[in-house]
Amino acid sequence: MLSMETLTYGILALLGVISLLGTYLAIIEKDLVKAVIFSALQSTAYAFIFYILMAPDIVLVYVPVAVGLYPAIVLFLIKKTGRLDGDEP
Amino acid sequence: MKGWKHVIAITSLVVSTSVLALATAIGGLGYILPTPGVRDLAYWYLVTVLSPSNKLFTAMSPEAVTSIVWDYRGLDTLFETSVFFLAIIGSIALMRGIKIVPERLRNYSSGMSPIVKTVTRITAGMIIAVAASIALHGHLTPGGGFQGGATAAVAPLLLMVVFSIYFIIKSGITEERMLALRTAGLVGIVFTAFSACIIAASLGTQAYVFQNQPKSTAAVGLPASIMGSLTSGTLIFFNLFEFFAVAAGFTIVFLLLSIPENIVKQALRGVESEH
Amino acid sequence: MIEEEVIHFLIVVFPIYMAAFTLYAVRAVKGPTIPDIVLALDAMTYDLAAFLAVLAIFFRSPILIPTAIVLALWVYALDIYVAKYLESKEMGG
């Protein structure tokens, strides 16, 4: 029997895996624009985790910062400095 | 070949996560699930945050997070606000001497398509309204000064991206005005923090800095409700001033960041030739 | 009576939402070009805003609803930034 509690924790587990995917791709990706967008995917997953962990204040401050302001700042930087990460680490 | 490497790396990460979780579930790694209880400190915060029967220790606000930020741990937040202040000042100092000359403010016809411009014009007003409601209701519903300020800072950024920086500066959002607004917000925070002390000094009694409500050892404090509506003492003023400080601070940074690179290069060359 | 019925209905709704999110996430991870990734993220987040409203009923905390407004507003901002990046030479111009 699937209880409400197990269902909620299942959503949390799925979000954790999605954020792990987003982080890995954001770090590995050579194209910095794609890296910023993957980091936005990870931020969305984190915002949902904050929501389920009952922190609406954090969601209200984290979503504007991590989805609304932060990609813009990094895209400004990328537009001015160049799009590619170095060729080999 | 390259793709396979990444698939293997992702799979190993997910599998190791699952194995660790399974080991925890079977009982090898301790109990990770939070217990149904809560710590003593958190219990006291929750019990005293709004209790009209316990006038001596209450913060008189239904919102526990905002009252912890500005009442229980107010000095902490004051110093974090000063860190914020210093980071913005550092950014401004790195861009000193660079600004858009007013003669260059031509009627820039670039920007995005008319559909996006119209929608953004509507949306910018909505953003400011949502931000103001988040900040001013911060002591009753989720929200507060930091949240409202971060929300409001997106509106000028969006206008800057959709129209252009020339449009922003023409419509009156200049760096000097934002700096003045932010300084007004910071002065307001400091003044609100010392307001109880000032009132007490004029009355000849004593009071605490960052005092939200009247306490037993110091009789003076701000009222919990004004004309029947709950304002929670200093919290509403702190939220208002922090809203101005955060929104204006981020707007200055974006104004500096979005100056086109050729203007910056000209300015740098000018500075070099002066020396 | 209404309470139990609503909660049972929402329990049935959840797995479908999670399946949809997984599919969107797969497209976001696979997407060959940048507009593909942004479009998948975009659709995912608008649905997430709807899901947050449904979850607020499920948790019986109506106070949680402003988060949905904020989430719906900012994904539009992300769209605009990426479109501007692709379209023009200078972000502020």
Next chain:
Amino acid sequence: MEESMINLALVGLGEIMVAVGVISDLIAALGMLRFPNFFVRLHAATVGTIWGAFLPLVGASLIAAGSEFLGQYRWFMSGGAIVTAILILILAPAGSHALARAAYRSKSAEVRPKSVDHLREFLKKEGGEESA
């Protein structure tokens, strides 16, 4: 008695809306995964945002208005859900439009099933905008 009938009707209508929305959402996600290129996937995104997000939000607001167990703040929640729905109705098409326009002009996504491209010829004739 009468009031509970009204509540039941509101909740039932809202549940139908949420059910339709969640099924469209799944269909849109499948389309997003299976369609071949960006400009075809835009159609799936339309289904996902209007049918999959706008409709469940209206449904959620109706459920909230009819559920007395949510307490006094349920009108707050109902209004918030309606505001979110209207925002999505305005913002989602504009966002997709900006994205599609940028993708076409920057040539980052290719228009694959095509026989003739009038817009590209027009832009070439105009000349000025193509360089931007």
Next chain:
Amino acid sequence: MSTELDVFLFGIMTYAIIMNLGVSLYGVFRRPSITKKIIALTIFSDSANVLAIIVGYRGWPNPWHSPIPPILLNRHPTPQYISEFAKVAVDPLPQALVLTAVVIGLAVTVFLVFLALQLYRLYGTVDVRKVRRLRG
């Protein structure tokens, strides 16, 4: 009340966040571009914030009702209402700490972005290896 399955699912989330910490640290140390370092550093601080919020969560008081956010829904509460509230609300202290940390983190990130921009204007690159070579 809570079964092994609950512990397993919650554990997947927690360990995924910890893996995020590790992966983003790899990005901070090993990737050459300063822009990529800034992105990785932001992911690192966000993961730390999520861990702080996980510490503040509490188990479900009963299987039919989740914990609630630390906000009272009644403006004139009775003592009995307050004690009921304290039995189901989550810990507000980590939320208050994370709240300021997010905004300050963005301000510090903005400062780092300006530093990277200045580096680019002086050296013409943001690749740390090339910058080192230019310095001799």
